[in-house]
Amino acid sequence: MASWKLTLPCTRAEAEAIDFETPALAEINPPPVLMTSERVEDDPDSWQLEAYFEGKPNSAALAAVAALVPSAAGTRLVAKRIAEQDWVTLSQAGIEPVHAGRFYVHTETNKGVVPAGAKPFRIDAGIAFGTGTHETTSGCLIALGEHRARGANVRNLLDLGTGTGLLAFAAMHLWPRAYATASDIDPRSIEVTAENAAINGVALGEGAGQLALAAAAGLEHPLLIGRAPYDLIIANILAGPLVELAPTVAMALAEGGTLLVAGLLEGQADIVAQAYRRQGLRLAGRIDRGHWPTLRLVKRRRHGADRVTRRSRGRGEAPGFGSW
Known part of the structure; x- marks a missing residue:
């Protein structure tokens, strides 16, 4: 079966917030492989989402992917036919291992030779941010x-x-x-x-x-x-x-x-x-x-009644802890 690709512009914030468990994607059989990347280096507003489909996607499938990145609203949804590939394997192969200080971060397919003295971690590219490459x-x-x-x-x-x-x-x-x-x-x-x-x-x-x-x-x-x-x-x-x-x-x-x-x-x-x-x-x-x-x-170290002290290692309550 031929493969098809849809490419949409997005922001870094949208890329990190993508919900891969959304019911609309689950209804696509088989579900698309999604990849996000920078279009312009160090510009959080210039990222892209690529969706790879097995078989030509219908309009509902394209719309489901486009809904993941609201900033792409108005972009023409056109999937292009491409050579058949194992896109999961390809996405891993396109990532270089990272040697950062005491650590060496690699995927399943690109481990190579671990530098002497470095602690290796295998972190495959996927749906969460933080693979070591950034x-x-x-x-x-x-x-x-x-x-x-x-x-x-x-x-x-x-x-x-x-x-x-x-x-x-x-x-x-x-x-x-x-x-x-x-x-x-x-x-x-x-x-x-x-x-x-x-x-x-x-x-x-x-x-x-x-x-x-x-x-x-x-x-x-x-x-x-x-x-x-x-x-x-x-x-x-x-x-x-x-x-x-x-x-x-x-x-x-x-x-x-x-x-x-x-x-x-x-x-x-x-x-x-x-x-x-x-x-x-x-x-x-x-x-x-x-x-x-x-x-x-x-x-900074302080003294007096305002000091924070540990209550216990268990679950507790304390005032002033909020969310973003």
Whole structure:
């Protein structure tokens, strides 16, 4: 059977928010293979969605895909016939492995030779953001390695907006006895993280050396609240949510704790840093990968009744934890 491809413009935010479980897509038999990528490097408004179909898609199938990216409204929906291919395998083969600091990230098909001393993780390209190929993710991987090299002792960490789970896995490798938590606003990302944990031998659970998972907007979840404060929070999301979440994230971070933020463009770094400075964090370091900075912020130590103290390792309640 011949293959067909539909290409639509979109934004990075739309690409990350695509719901692959929407009933409209489930009605397409077989469902299309979807791929998102940058059309213009480092421009979050210039991404594209490619949908590959087995057999010529009808108008309903095209409309179902177009509905995933509202900014493409008005674009003519024309699928082009292409040579028959295994598009899943092709999508993996087009991705190069990434060596970032202490880590080496690859897919099922491109592992190659792991560099000496590097910890490999297999993260296949798919429906969640964070495969290691983008500068925001690789910048966080490097920042994590540098944090460990400085002698940081992390006992309780949170990967906020985990995507594929990669950054949580990397942090757990560096601090194997830490209590680790990963959350995402998209429940499907939590499913992907669980799948990737199994592939990479990462134990799930709520004990030391295990990864606890939660689908949550911001920190609005009993598990996330109950396990605070964290001495390391990683947040590779977008500048807007980072600014809006600043009071919540600062409250969840222990005094003297470290916050790594990414997902922002070069021109947004000062705005994000200022938002956290208002919450008592200071900018302690920065890594630039292309036009994508990763910021390291440290919460200043304070004294008195306003100090955040850990209640328990279980689920609890606390005021002031909101969503974006």
